[in-house]
Amino acid sequence: MKVTVVGAGAVGASCAEYIAIKNFASEVVLLDIKEGFAEGKAMDLMQTASLNGFDTKITGVTNDYSKTAESEICVITSGIPRKPGMTREELIGINAGIVKEVSSSLIKHSPNTIIIVVSNPMDTMTYLVHKSTGLPKNRIIGMGGALDSARFKYRLAEALEAPISDVDGMVVGGHSDTGMVPLTRLATRNSVPVTEFLTEERLNQVMEDTKVGGATLTKLLGTSAWYAPGAAVSGLVQAIACDQMKMFPCSVLLEGEYGLNDICIGAPVILGRNGIEKIVEIELNDAEKAHMQESAEGVRKTNDLL
Numbered sequence: 007m008k009v010t011v012v013g014a015g016a017v018g019a020s021c022a023e024y025i026a027i028k029n030f031a032s033e034v035v036l037l038d039i040k041e042g043f044a045e046g047k048a049m050d051l052m053q054t055a056s057l058n059g060f061d062t063k064i065t066g067v068t069n070d071y072s073k074t075a076e077s078e079i080c081v082i083t084s085g086i087p088r089k090p091g092m093t094r095e096e097l098i099g100i101n102a103g104i105v106k107e108v109s110s111s112l113i114k115h116s117p118n119t120i121i122i123v124v125s126n127p128m129d130t131m132t133y134l135v136h137k138s139t140g141l142p143k144n145r146i147i148g149m150g151g152a153l154d155s156a157r158f159k160y161r162l163a164e165a166l167e168a169p170i171s172d173v174d175g176m177v178v179g180g181h182s183d184t185g186m187v188p189l190t191r192l193a194t195r196n197s198v199p200v201t202e203f204l205t206e207e208r209l210n211q212v213m214e215d216t217k218v219g220g221a222t223l224t225k226l227l228g229t230s231a232w233y234a235p236g237a238a239v240s241g242l243v244q245a246i247a248c249d250q251m252k253m254f255p256c257s258v259l260l261e262g263e264y265g266l267n268d269i270c271i272g273a274p275v276i277l278g279r280n281g282i283e284k285i286v287e288i289e290l291n292d293a294e295k296a297h298m299q300e301s302a303e304g305v306r307k308t309n310d311l312l
């Protein structure tokens with residue numbers, strides 16, 4: 007299994023590291039536009055192989071797409087990250103051009119690849135890849151919900167004073183500060199709804215903390231996060247590579263599901279060898295449906311800027 011990661015910056019390198027540590031891929035190609043940067047990151051990571059016990063071969067290349075040929079999965083992390091005080095949507099001006107060019111170059115050398123879009127504003131960048139490449143919808147996946155759900159579980163565990171492994175929960179909707187829809191009604195601690203343990207007020211706080219998870223880290227770090235984003239991408243890559251049929255919320259082109267059309271937005275999907283094997287439609291209550299519609303309006307506004 008050959009995987010290409012475009013962008014050897016914070017998220018791309020973290021993603022390559024987690025993929026290698028999980029030891030399921032034969033090769034990871036890191037590609038960056040900055041001369042020598044991906045080569046340096048790849049060499050540094052390869053020097054952890056004997057320490058971390060992995061056999062995945064990581065190579066770095068400067069903008070040479072011929073080295074990415076026949077990749078089964080390509081991850082796009084190239085583009086600028088936000089700075090404190092910015093929204094993800096403000097990145098569209100620079101990132102749209104990068105994502106369009108990168109996806110086209112990848113497909114030239116790997117026509118059968120599955121693309122995972124990470125660059126922000128992610129839902130709109132995923133939609134852009136759909137519109138500009140025409141790849142089948144099962145082969146274009148946006149990563150946001152897997153990360154947002156991990157942050158949701160972190161916040162739920164904090165509120166419950168429980169270990170994170172006791173907690174389950176999912177975030178759907180757009181990957182934005184206002185558009186995320188954390189499904190508190192369905193979140194559980196060991197199969198017991200968290201609503202049994204937490205007040206509505208505390209759950210609302212969990213919800214709000216989850217939605218601004220990326221902004222909170224951006225304020226602390228001066229740039230956006232990379233460890234959890236890298237780990238989340240590696241989870242999607244592994245589910246596809248190992249045909250795990252695992253369920254993750256991902257940004258996916260909807261055609262009627264959740265009452266939405268012609269939009270990429272976070273919804274639960276099953277990931278396996280063909281990429282998106284199935285979109286899972288769960289029954290939302292009226293409030294959740296309204297949040298999802300509001301979230302979609304936000305994503306559409308950003309899509310209109312393309």
Ligand SMILES: NC(=O)C1=CN([C@@H]2O[C@H](COP(=O)(O)OP(=O)(O)OC[C@H]3O[C@@H](n4cnc5c(N)ncnc54)[C@H](O)[C@@H]3O)[C@@H](O)[C@H]2O)C=CC1
Pocket residue numbers: 012013014015016017018037038039040043083084085086087088097101104107108123124125126128149150153181229230231232235
């Ligand atoms: N979807 C999500 O959940 C998340 C998305 N992100 C997004 O991922 C993107 C990357 O973030 P970081 O890694 O922190 O940024 P970074 O600045 O550390 O790395 C980006 C890399 O992309 C490279 N690059 C720029 N143009 C390129 C091109 N045309 N071809 C190849 N490489 C190119 C740069 O040289 C740089 O090394 C940002 O847009 C950020 O907002 C970040 C975290 C989570």
Ligand SMILES: O=C([O-])CC(=O)C(=O)O
Pocket residue numbers: 087088094126153181219220221224230231235
């Ligand atoms: O916050 C950002 O800009 C990066 C991102 O998407 C995240 O960490 O959720």
